Amino acid sequence: MADCVVSIAEFRAGNFRRVSFEVASEARKVADALNLPLYGIAVGCGVGEKAVELGYYGVDKVFVADDAALENYVPELYVPVVASLIEQWQPAAVFLPASVDGKDLSARLAARLQTGLAQDCIQVVCDGGVIKAKRPIFAGKCLAWCEWADGALPMISCRPNVMDCQAADATRQAQVEKVPVDLPEARSQALGVELDTTGKVELTEAEIIVSGGRGMKAAENFAILEQLAKELGAAVGASRAAVDAGWRPHSDQVGQTGKVVNPNLYIAVGISGAIQHLAGMGSSKYIVAVNKDPEAPIFTKADYGIVEDLFKFIPAFTEEVRKMKSTC
Structure with a gap:
């Protein structure tokens, strides 16, 4: 019993x-x-x-x-x-x-x-x-x-x-x-832990995530996603393609071989939607996809899709978010 x-x-x-x-x-x-x-x-x-x-x-x-x-x-x-x-x-x-x-x-x-x-x-x-x-x-x-x-x-x-x-x-x-702790003799030990001290929101605990993929074209272009994330109070993620290209650290990778995330809102920017990536974010409550290719697989999973050049849309969207916050 x-x-x-x-x-x-x-x-x-x-x-x-x-x-x-x-x-x-x-x-x-x-x-x-x-x-x-x-x-x-x-x-x-x-x-x-x-x-x-x-x-x-x-x-x-x-x-x-x-x-x-x-x-x-x-x-x-x-x-x-x-x-x-x-x-x-x-x-x-x-x-x-x-x-x-x-x-x-x-x-x-x-x-x-x-x-x-x-x-x-x-x-x-x-x-x-x-x-x-x-x-x-x-x-x-x-x-x-x-x-x-x-x-x-x-x-x-x-x-x-x-x-x-x-x-x-x-x-x-x-x-x-x-309770009394009677620890066995361990053959291994943790020599130390490197913690992220940048104040970034942890991906697996974030309510909102803005992720970038191959469509971001370069590491420096993630700055526009950082700005949007700052306005939304979100974390910034990346697809495997972006991480493999060296644009973002592996700790930012969302997907089957990265982190599995479940935010209330997931914004996929310039991400085609490979099955590996979908496995890591497919259970998000709401998914918004921004991609200039209307045939991108990510749109089959998205609740809302924006077919547009991300370099035009994201700065404009960020500005609108900023304006809405200023009136609240």
């Missing part, structure tokens, strides 16, 4: 990533459907001081593993710590982020706990006590519903910026319990 639902948070650079709250919100829905408490697991350095924040999103009790050696994600350290906690319970389901670290952690946990993992899910339902998860497959061309056999522990990683995140309720307090 299950005794809880588990939500695993991701802690980075002194704060929980927003996807941690999205995961907790989704796990809360399942816990309510099963009439079970929601346990949270928070691992990191200094995470104990922030653990109470998970309670704002529905977590009833947070188990904290706080140690200087856990400042950066190292699988050999994180996996045994998280697995040992889960093994103490009989959870009905385990939720965690489908971030870069989360995908690695979830796969290792599934192997260690000998259960099935539904990776990168975009929807979870609990019907009559049965948990089902929907995930894209074949580069997003199909959607598959996943169920678990009787007795198997459902493990679900949630795609960032897809699940509805409930409003934070600071009056809801989670019980926080620090």
Whole structure:
């Protein structure tokens, strides 16, 4: 008989990533459907001081593993710590982020706990006590519903910026319990982490993304996208073609071999719409395409299409956005 639902948070650079709250919100829905408490697991350095924040999103009790050696994600350290906690319970389901670290952690946990993992899910339902998860497959061309056999522990990683995140309720307090940390000797270590200090919006958490492709013609032309992004409060992305040409860093790449993003608004500028790129942004809520070629494949996916020279349209559009902001 299950005794809880588990939500695993991701802690980075002194704060929980927003996807941690999205995961907790989704796990809360399942816990309510099963009439079970929601346990949270928070691992990191200094995470104990922030653990109470998970309670704002529905977590009833947070188990904290706080140690200087856990400042950066190292699988050999994180996996045994998280697995040992889960093994103490009989959870009905385990939720965690489908971030870069989360995908690695979830796969290792599934192997260690000998259960099935539904990776990168975009929807979870609990019907009559049965948990089902929907995930894209074949580069997003199909959607598959996943169920678990009787007795198997459902493990679900949630795609960032897809699940509805409930409003934070600071009056809801989670019980926080620090657990002893008995770390094994690791054969690897994180020597350091290079953080982007430019203040740019993280692609996977951005509400609006403006992306440029081969049609931008040169690295310096991305300046017009930067200006538009600044007015919209958006992040700037790029297609693989633009990254391969050296116009943008790989961290900006959207696509199957880059980052999978799910903003409310995705503006594709000078991007033809190769399947590799569509796999990375196809689940965006609204897609706007700007391309001078009316036959570009991106238009088959776009909600709104503008057939125009991007070097004429984007500056004019940016100016209109600027005017609208000034009148608000």
